[in-house]
Amino acid sequence: MDYKVLLVSAEKKEGIEELVALMKGKTTLMSGHSGVGKSSLINQIMPGKELKTKAVSGWSGKGLHTTTFAEMFDLPFGGRLIDTPGVREFGIVDIEKTELSHYFLDMRPYITACQFNNCLHINEPGCAVQVAVNEGKIDVDRFVSYASMLESIDEKQY
Numbered sequence: 744m745d746y747k748v749l750l751v752s753a754e755k756k757e758g759i760e761e762l763v764a765l766m767k768g769k770t771t772l773m774s775g776h777s778g779v780g781k782s783s784l785i786n787q788i789m790p791g792k793e794l795k796t797k798a799v800s801g802w803s804g805k806g807l808h809t810t811t812f813a814e815m816f817d818l819p820f821g822g823r824l825i826d827t828p829g830v831r832e833f834g835i836v837d838i839e840k841t842e843l844s845h846y847f848l849d850m851r852p853y854i855t856a857c858q859f860n861n862c863l864h865i866n867e868p869g870c871a872v873q874v875a876v877n878e879g880k881i882d883v884d885r886f887v888s889y890a891s892m893l894e895s896i897d898e899k900q901y
């Protein structure tokens with residue numbers, strides 16, 4: 744998908760310099776499940792900040808948010824950094840069914856070739872996305888993810 748991925752460890756202090764280089768002069772938001780180490784990483788990026796961090800307890804660790812509100816800091820090397828409380832679950836808001844595929848960068852090249860301009864790419868005739876999935880040009884897992892998101896959109900709200 745062309746997204747840049749960095750391997751970092753707050754504990755071993757690995758990959759911090761490379762991350763800092765990407766953050767210079769920009770506003771960065773830390774997002775992720777509770778307990779993945781967002782605040783710990785910030786403490787490495789901004790020594791002396793000493794944000795509260797806590798070990799995840801229990802078998803799931805869910806629902807225990809150490810950071811309880813979003814906070815923005817000015818970075819000593821230029822730019823800003825926002826720490827946020829962990830998310831429990833991602834959902835989609837204000838996206839219509841016919842619009843969803845536009846957010847899948849790997850589907851975008853094909854959607855204009857569909858027979859119907861309001862194609863949902865599930866079982867419509869002349870669907871170019873279906874063809875691309877069958878030919879292996881779109882990853883099946885990505886398509887399954889698309890289909891389950893599509894199903895979660897309640898049409899009645901629009």
Ligand SMILES: Nc1nc2c(ncn2[C@@H]2O[C@H](COP(=O)(O)OP(=O)(O)OP(=O)(O)O)[C@@H](O)[C@H]2O)c(=O)[nH]1
Nearest residue numbers: 753754778779780781782783796797798809810829
């Ligand atoms: N082994 C290891 N543990 C880490 C690392 N980063 C964080 N931890 C530990 O993971 C636990 C949770 O870290 P936090 O920084 O509080 O996590 P958080 O994402 O800010 O959590 P919330 O504020 O609840 O959203 C702490 O016990 C950290 O010491 C890491 O790179 N390696």
Ligand SMILES: [Mg+2]
Nearest residue numbers: 781782809810
């Ligand atoms: Mg935190």
Ligand SMILES: [Zn+2]
Nearest residue numbers: 857862864870
């Ligand atoms: Zn289609």
